[in-house]
Amino acid sequence: MNVTFDDKQPIFQQVADLIEDDILKGTFRVDEQILSVAQFSQLFQINPATVVKGIALLVNEGILYKKRGLGMFVATDAxxxxxxxxxxxxxxxxxxxxxxxxxxxxxxxxxxxxxxxxxxxx
Known part of the structure; x- marks a missing residue:
């Protein structure tokens, strides 16, 4: 996947938007695990802390939820x-x-x- 980040908004927000896009397109479905922080970081060639911040934004909005020791998953009403x-x-x-x-x-x-x-x- 080739993504070019722009300077108009923070990269962590763009990461969150990309995950949202994948949920809307059905790439990630309800109760399905999303990519790990390491996978996102490697895929987009960005700092893992940036990915964590983008994912945390979606967790705070109730779009993703964490299963301890397993990763992040798509919420029912995401x-x-x-x-x-x-x-x-x-x-x-x-x-x-x-x-x-x-x-x-x-x-x-x-x-x-x-x-x-x-x-x-x-």
């Missing part, structure tokens, strides 16, 4: 929590930025919807 969190972020950040830019350009709601439909091939 997918729903990720979707809810990302929908909120989509609304607050992405949609807000999109609409602010649309206002600057004088785009009407119908024009924006048409652009979205065209982008999706509908």
């Amino acid at each position: 997918k729903l929590k990720i979707q809810a969190k990302r929908k909120e972020r989509f609304h607050k950040e992405l949609l807000s930025n999109l609409l602010n830019e649309a206002d600057k350009l004088g785009l009407r709601t119908e024009e924006i919807i048409d652009m979205i439909r065209q982008w999706r091939g509908e």
